[in-house]
Amino acid sequence: MKNAWGKRLRAGTAMLVTLGLATPAPLLAQAAQREALVDLVNPLMGTDSDYTLSYGNTYPAVAVPWGMNFWSPVTGKMGSGWGYTYDANKISGIKQTHQPSPWMNDYAAFELMAVTGPLRIKQDERASWFSHKAEEAKPYKYKVYFADHDVTAEVVPTSRAAQFRFTFPESDDAHIVLDAYNEGSMVNIDAKNRRITGYARNNSGGVPHNFHNFFVLQFDHDFTVTRTWDQNWKLSASAKSEGAHVGAVVSFKTRRGERVGVKVASSFISPEQAQQNLAQEVGRDSFSQTEAKARAIWEGELSRIRVTDPDIDARRTFYSALYRMLQFPRTFHEVDAKGQTVHYSPYDGKVHPGPMFTDNGFWDTWRAVFPFFALMYPEVDGQIMQGLVNTYKESGWLPEWASPGHRNVMIGSNSANLIADAYLSGVRGFDVETLYEAMVKNATTSQGRPRDERGRVVNAVGREGVEYYNKLGYVPYDVGINENAARTLEYATADFSLSRLAAALGKTEDAAKYAQQAQNYRKLYDPQSGWMRGRNQDGSWATPFNSLKWGDAFTEGNSLHYSWSVMQDVQGLIDLMGGEAKFVERLDSIFYTPPLFDDSYYGQTIHEIREMQIVNMGNYAHGNQPIQHMIYLYNWAGAPWKAQYHVRNVMKKLYAPTPDGYPGDEDNGQTSAWYVFSALGFYPVTPTVGQYAIGSPLFRNVEMTLPNGKRLSIEATNNGPDNVYIQSVTINGKRHDKSWLSREQLMGGGKIRFVMGSKSNTAWASSKAAAPFSMSAPAK
Numbered sequence: 142m143k144n145a146w147g148k149r150l151r152a153g154t155a156m157l158v159t160l161g162l163a164t165p166a167p168l169l170a171q172a173a174q175r176e177a178l179v180d181l182v183n184p185l186m187g188t189d190s191d192y193t194l195s196y197g198n199t200y201p202a203v204a205v206p207w208g209m210n211f212w213s214p215v216t217g218k219m220g221s222g223w224g225y226t227y228d229a230n231k232i233s234g235i236k237q238t239h240q241p242s243p244w245m246n247d248y249a250a251f252e253l254m255a256v257t258g259p260l261r262i263k264q265d266e267r268a269s270w271f272s273h274k275a276e277e278a279k280p281y282k283y284k285v286y287f288a289d290h291d292v293t294a295e296v297v298p299t300s301r302a303a304q305f306r307f308t309f310p311e312s313d314d315a316h317i318v319l320d321a322y323n324e325g326s327m328v329n330i331d332a333k334n335r336r337i338t339g340y341a342r343n344n345s346g347g348v349p350h351n352f353h354n355f356f357v358l359q360f361d362h363d364f365t366v367t368r369t370w371d372q373n374w375k376l377s378a379s380a381k382s383e384g385a386h387v388g389a390v391v392s393f394k395t396r397r398g399e400r401v402g403v404k405v406a407s408s409f410i411s412p413e414q415a416q417q418n419l420a421q422e423v424g425r426d427s428f429s430q431t432e433a434k435a436r437a438i439w440e441g442e443l444s445r446i447r448v449t450d451p452d453i454d455a456r457r458t459f460y461s462a463l464y465r466m467l468q469f470p471r472t473f474h475e476v477d478a479k480g481q482t483v484h485y486s487p488y489d490g491k492v493h494p495g496p497m498f499t500d501n502g503f504w505d506t507w508r509a510v511f512p513f514f515a516l517m518y519p520e521v522d523g524q525i526m527q528g529l530v531n532t533y534k535e536s537g538w539l540p541e542w543a544s545p546g547h548r549n550v551m552i553g554s555n556s557a558n559l560i561a562d563a564y565l566s567g568v569r570g571f572d573v574e575t576l577y578e579a580m581v582k583n584a585t586t587s588q589g590r591p592r593d594e595r596g597r598v599v600n601a602v603g604r605e606g607v608e609y610y611n612k613l614g615y616v617p618y619d620v621g622i623n624e625n626a627a628r629t630l631e632y633a634t635a636d637f638s639l640s641r642l643a644a645a646l647g648k649t650e651d652a653a654k655y656a657q658q659a660q661n662y663r664k665l666y667d668p669q670s671g672w673m674r675g676r677n678q679d680g681s682w683a684t685p686f687n688s689l690k691w692g693d694a695f696t697e698g699n700s701l702h703y704s705w706s707v708m709q710d711v712q713g714l715i716d717l718m719g720g721e722a723k724f725v726e727r728l729d730s731i732f733y734t735p736p737l738f739d740d741s742y743y744g745q746t747i748h749e750i751r752e753m754q755i756v757n758m759g760n761y762a763h764g765n766q767p768i769q770h771m772i773y774l775y776n777w778a779g780a781p782w783k784a785q786y787h788v789r790n791v792m793k794k795l796y797a798p799t800p801d802g803y804p805g806d807e808d809n810g811q812t813s814a815w816y817v818f819s820a821l822g823f824y825p826v827t828p829t830v831g832q833y834a835i836g837s838p839l840f841r842n843v844e845m846t847l848p849n850g851k852r853l854s855i856e857a858t859n860n861g862p863d864n865v866y867i868q869s870v871t872i873n874g875k876r877h878d879k880s881w882l883s884r885e886q887l888m889g890g891g892k893i894r895f896v897m898g899s900k901s902n903t904a905w906a907s908s909k910a911a912a913p914f915s916m917s918a919p920a921k
Contacts, residue, residue: 349490764805851890
């Protein structure tokens with residue numbers, strides 16, 4: 142297996158060096174003859190964000206899919222999670238970044254900047270004015286003009302390396318500044334070989350004591366002057382500097398228009414491995430060759446789904462969202478000199494064989510990102526699953542939020558959902574028995590969980606309160622465990638996934654046990670209020686109860702949002718709420734309940750609340766994950782036409798290929814994945830069952846090249862902005878009257894044809910027999 146990883150990763154242009162995943166050659170050939178999809182992507186989508194309000198909280202990531210390193214311009218201060226914001230007017234450099242979210246912040250970052258004239262090394266002093274009119278952001282390239290220095294900077298990526306190109310004016314004082322950042326760094330200038338080596342140790346937690354990011358920079362010009370600075374910002378002629386925050390400067394005499402090139406690579410393993418990564422991924426390639434390879438990789442991946450529609454903005458939004466979906470989780474493994482895949486473990490600090498991935502919050506991404514991988518990228522998904530095996534072996538636990546190691550944020554046991562869904566979707570190539578063992582451990586004990594760098598238990602790993610949950614069937618409100626109702630609901634969904642995997646592995650007793658526990662959602666349903674709510678240890682309801690209160694018993698939402706978190710048994714929830722008519726009324730109420738809220742749990746109006754409040758959609762909070770599936774629940778209650786209306790309304794109103802283009806945090810691809818699936822016309826609500834609830838396809842035609850080599854055409858006749866309602870559906874010419882599609886139908890290829898209209902067809906797929914899977918109504 143190890144040799145196979147390495148052989149794949151050594152392939153050329155048509156290969157994703159990140160993973161060893163081949164972009165099918167026919168796709169690359171077709172891409173050369175058709176619209177360039179990669180140039181529809183806007184990496185600036187979502188960058189007009191700040192702490193108080195998120196329109197994505199993204200940055201323009203220059204990378205290849207699932208790359209180990211990303212590169213981004215820097216407008217914020219060192220250490221800020223908001224490294225690039227659209228409304229800024231100065232850039233201090235371009236940094237290597239590994240940031241999955243501003244709330245998680247960055248690690249292992251260092252920054253390059255070109256300066257002319259008097260040398261300025263501090264971030265605020267070297268920063269230059271820039272304009273978006275002189276900025277070009279593509280997935281495969283970033284280019285910007287530093288006005289104060291009359292320098293144009295460009296960067297193009299590979300997975301673990303990059304090439305920079307700086308175009309200077311005529312100057313006797315042209316400089317490239319390498320800022321290795323704080324929290325421990327080192328630089329060493331080798332003028333004879335035109336090289337700088339060093340390391341950066343900055344991080345935001347989740348790292349062992351020996352964590353380093355080793356880097357190497359190879360220049361194509363001789364240096365006229367070399368200097369380094371120490372942790373007190375004192376410049377000297379010393380070739381080496383090591384301390385809390387150090388950096389290096391190399392200088393040149395340049396003619397106007399002269400280009401200085403820098404090839405950069407890094408490694409979490411060793412300086413030698415950094416050099417190996419540079420040789421392997423860049424080698425003797427020119428800047429243009431690296432750019433062309435990165436562009437071809439993106440074009441090949443995006444071409445797996447080819448959209449035809451006159452709405453250019455919708456196409457741009459779609460491919461911008463797809464670009465975001467293919468970034469995380471980040472590759473954290475490397476290929477050594479023997480061609481074997483190895484990784485530095487962010488859990489035990491040792492180097493191990495095999496794959497490793499990181500920078501992902503499963504609370505977000507289990508919902509749609511990982512189902513997309515299982516559908517379209519089973520080989521990648523299998524590698525990620527084997528990476529989870531390695532995480533469990535090296536830390537004793539599955540990750541729930543890794544960046545790069547275990548981080549103490551968010552809730553749930555959602556690793557169970559994506560593991561079970563992968564296996565039940567036919568993904569293979571990983572040690573499923575070890576992962577099953579890890580899932581059962583999560584569901585059994587909270588003892589022995591890892592501790593962070595300050596010695597605190599990482600409560601986000603495993604299941605906080607699992608002993609209460611296993612005894613009472615819920616996590617009590619009054620035992621000092623926050624967000625307890627949300628935990629209960631999420632554990633019940635995870636138990637459903639665990640039961641399904643147990644059954645697939647022939648573990649019948651476990652399957653029955655966890656299926657029973659998957660019904661624990663019932664213990665939190667309050668028939669008097671009609672909503673889920675917190676419950677005390679003695680069985681009494683937590684009081685007072687305000688269904689509009691955010692947090693407290695819930696996570697980044699209120700009871701109106703979390704009461705729908707019964708993906709495994711929507712029919713059971715319908716029955717609790719009094720039947721289909723009352724269930725539909727409840728769904729409707731979310732959109733007409735005024736956007737009132739109680740933020741007292743947080744002591745401030747968190748950005749998720751504000752994003753709900755300002756869009757005039759009632760109490761529907763699409764900017765965060767707990768409610769994103771809710772619209773599709775109309776399909777279970779005999780009203781799929783209402784899902785069709787709301788899905789299209791959300792896509793139209795809350796998404797755009799612009800800096801304010803997301804309804805809230807993009808979250809490692811999840812908010813993008815909702816759009817991508819919804820635009821295709823279906824969405825994965827229930828994990829492991831291989832069904833996708835039908836919504837309203839956005840485009841007139843979609844051609845999908847499936848991983849099994851078959852092609853699926855999705856045609857929406859009469860589609861348009863006003864024709865959002867499904868009149869009929871056929872699959873390969875046969876009438877389809879169910880409100881869901883199966884995985885087998887999609888993977889079989891052929892043609893799915895929707896006929897659309899401006900008026901709802903309340904007869905289509907509205908019978909109880911047409912509804913998707915529920916535990917309470919499993920036979921379909």
